[in-house]
Amino acid sequence: MADKKELRIGLIGYGFMGRTHTNAYKRLGDFFPELKHKPVLKVVCARNKERLQAFADQWGYESIETDWRAVVARDDVDAIDICTPNNMHAEIAIAAAEAGKMILCEKPLARTVAEAQPMVDAVEKAGVPNTVYYNYRRVPAVTLAKQLIDDGKLGKIFHYRANFLQDWTISPELPQGGEGLWRLDNDAAGSGVTGDLLAHCIDTAMWLNGGIKDVSAMTETFIKERVHTGTGEVQKVGIDDACIFHCHFDNGSLGLFESTRYARGHKALYTFEINGEHASIKWNLHDLSRLEYFDHRDESIERGWRSIHVTDGDQPYMDKWWVPGLSIGYEHSFVHQVADFFKSIEDGTPCSPTFKEAQETQKVCEAVLNSAKSKSWQETGVDW
Template sequence: MKALRIGMVGYKFMGKAHSNAYRALPMFFPEAPIQPQMAAICGRDADAVQQAAGQYGWAETETDWRNLVARDDIDLIDINAPSDAHKDIALAAAKAGKHIFCEKPLALTLADSREMLKAAEEAGVKHMVGFNYRFSPAVRLAKNLIESGRLGQIYHFRAWFLQDWILDPAFPLVWRLQKDIAGSGSHGDLGAHLIDLAHYLVGDIQEVIGMSETFIKERPLAENMTGLSAKGSLGGPMGKVTVDDATLFMARFTGGALGSFEATRFAAGHRSTNSFEINGSKGSVKFDFERMNELEVYFTDDQEDVQGFRRVLATDAAHAYSHAWWPAGHTIGFEHTFTHEMLELMEAIHEDRQPSPNFHDGVKCQAVLEAVERSVEERRWVEISEM
């Protein structure tokens, strides 16, 4: 059994999720050809990173990612720092010959993400991007149904990622609401996932047109810059929100399907409704991440008196990853999208191939994100090939 020595930059939401995945792999997927070794975790705040290391189970800590990248006892750099830091770390990691796992969005701009891809390719390292929703068993089932032709020709893809955590005008100006750090708002944070799912399930997008809005234009300055549950209060100093609260767009796929996308943080009642529906000539599927173990499936060739969407609980022996978990009917949680993601990473490295999704997928996603942004600014349809 080979071990892959991981050096991870970041220790907040995604750092916790990745750590948990690394811990889960040997327990639930002992057959993985490589297992991760949680070598070192890196963050600027020495005390905080020390505490995270203890809690998550990392052997050592670093406070400067340059040091981490420079260590020769590290095989892979896992980047889940805020988005504005992705590029520099990735470039350095590639240069140092490390494999790279980078959270989405790959970078703040398409140009940056292309630079990252180029660096990784030139260095000959493995690269992966964190589109974790691909790894829900129910999403895998959707993929299988499409690839095997059981849905026929795809006509429609509609997807929406709805949240409500910044609905309150008193919610403070955390980093995710600042363009220079986050790149964009709901678009890059939520829409990026939808775009990747569209690429994964339906294929390439030919052209897009979008619309965007920042409903609340100023917010209280934040004491604590991170977290989805930060608290703020009105009455004190305010700062300008520089990202979108909501971005919608329509798309035409190269295969002829029509797409509809909506990402918003202003949908009251939706904590995290990441949902899509796909309609084909032979059937349809529906997914909602709040019920992530389920896929609704319809087939046009069912007997005529019993046609209807089936609620499939993707925990049966026939479903992806189910052998690793619990008996049929016993659901798994959000965190194991990452466990499955890291399994793919290990297997790809072992098989000396690029993981899927990798930086190519990150770049493709970024191209659509930017095409949408351009279409919003210029109020016109934008071809992805323009980008």
């Protein structure tokens, strides 16, 4: 490991995502020994100095900063990892690109297409490696789905459906805004479930099934007012609590998407299903090691949905971990993304999804919100 090249990380934001990203960096060397770089936890940044220091101590960051501009300015940092609320992504990313830093940005890329555009421009102009953490692509079962589709197993696709169901905001007592709750504040988040949850579904969908052409959507805000932790006042809730849309994909298949935080009984149930001419695929995040696969070419009396336990060495990423039958978890998807990012640097290839690709997802999100508002179909303008 001694002869590996250092890749020095500056992490901005230390919430839930700050933890998943940091964990990913720390496991890289143990499980991806072939990589030529090793991550170094150079600096972590947030505003609350005391808690920040505790985080740095716990996770092993060498130093702290309370102003993200200082991180971007540091010469001993190679890559900026952005884990802030969404409303800060653009400013940080643009500054980081201008400073010539690589960028790993938590999703969604930005709050709007317009906000995302200069981010894309900046990384492209600077020519810096960049990626957005749509981590679910790298759950092995999901990557296997991609492989089966690319191998032509499904044939022509007719249907794609996905939903992301949660139930954590049902209580009207829950406030909006503030630590851990900025996702409920429209200014900070840009939208509700659309940017937070559907963005994941859309990214996976376009990766697996190509561009989304047009959409027809509806949104709902079930709880109209909540106390805002910032002001202490009861304020109008600006986010969408639920969002449903159907769409056409460029390949002629029909899409159906739904997300809500009001589906009692589902903690974080991201599911998708694809129906093709010859075969179909299903997956869900609660049972993430399993891929359900139906192959119509199986002999007719023996046909059934196969529950594939994706834990074998010949299945995506699984040669890195344990032995057949032994599951990995949610966090490993981040390890895989970071590993792929590191590999892409060595290969000089982009690490998908890049900012450019993540902006396409942004376009769909925006078309969805516009459609819901205007009660009309909207073209997405996606170029996938």
